Amino acid sequence: MKTVIMAGGRGTRISELFPDIPKPLIPIADPDGVEKPVLQWEIESLAAQGFNDIILTVSHMHEKISSYFGDGSVFGVHIEYFVEEAPLGNAGALFKLRSVLGGEPFLLLNADAVFEIDFNRMVEYHRAKGAAVTLFTHPNSHPYDSGLVIADEQGVVLRWLTKEDVRPRYYKNRVNAGLHVIDPSVLDGAGIDADRVGETDADGRIIRVDLDRQILRPLCGTGRMYCYDSPEYVKDMGTPDRFHSVSADFAGGIVKARKLTDPQRAIFLDRDGTINKYVGFLRSIDDFELLPGVAEAVRIINSSGYLAIVASNQPVIARGEVTVDELNEIHNKMETLLGAEGAYLDAIYYCPHHPHKGFEGEIPELKIDCDCRKPKPGLLLRASADLNIDLSRSWMIGDSENDIRAGINAGCRTGLIGSWQFGQDIAGESLLDAIGKVLSKCEYERVCELQKNASGSR
């Protein structure tokens, strides 16, 4: 599969830090202190995954980029360059490259971001869905001013809001990351005269093509564009602040550790009584209220390298008291409230079942003795299979015995909010208190391990 990397951005804001080098050549260091240009890390990662056929679209200071990477053979790949003399918009080059792209889907990546992705997993998803376009989407820490992707349960993209668009009151934290799998047929069907791209129109303006506005967003609601939700690391490094945060994450090993080919660590969170105020069976969205300190606790998880994943029993579905759509809207409220405070969830799993039959209004097919209702470990096992989570290095935190037992049954360590004894590893007064204890325990163990290794080698 071919990979097109858009590496022509001027990087005006970040050039304050690096005035003499183009953005793709800005160096960042890994945990061992090895320093390489951002784009080199990305090309090496692509090469290691079998994506060896790369086209770089370049413009600003392009000679520096091509003299660094050459034909790519030093890096185990083949690189061709498309030099954009006049700006063609971020998709103009694709039309000039149309014959080179052929008939097979290609990866289209934006070099403005730092990422480490299991691309084969994404391409498999694209193929399994039979998609014409797959967008890489993820939750981020500022959904309120990001472009949002709204999709159905199957991942079909229905709407795509820009940051300026009015958004629904409550929405899923699902942001477009600028990484795509694209079937070239969507270029042919976009109604753009490829020969005219780069020429001057009647008003004297250069004809450009904007990827999102002209090619991708028109596919919303057609059933041909899917989103691929992933907790992997993708962050823009366009401003000095963002650059510092991204390079700290890279040096801290967080960027690579989140690639889904590597086993992940998660902190599973119960919902009612842990994240939101306990009100018995929560049936009305108006009753959903975050507990104090929860957003801060989730922000801390987000920065820790652990995934933040909700695992919740919602028998209200089987009991016919809340529909799946209503539950999704309650979860949209949870994500919106957390997002407003810079916190995000990497995934939400819930059990809709309930074992006892014979109530009015119930949904008979959900009235089963399932394997996912906590204290059973099914939700955690499913998350583990989906996201390659090492349960023995993960935690389950909740406010009831069922949470602790589900965690133990899944092979996780456990934390209770409260003061009972259910065999948990730690107990806290609140989620924030519990997360503090989990992380300090892990840090303590890490230091002990280092010390043991050091004394072993003395």
Ligand SMILES: [Mg+2]
């Ligand atoms: Mg609870």
Ligand SMILES: [Zn+2]
């Ligand atoms: Zn269940």
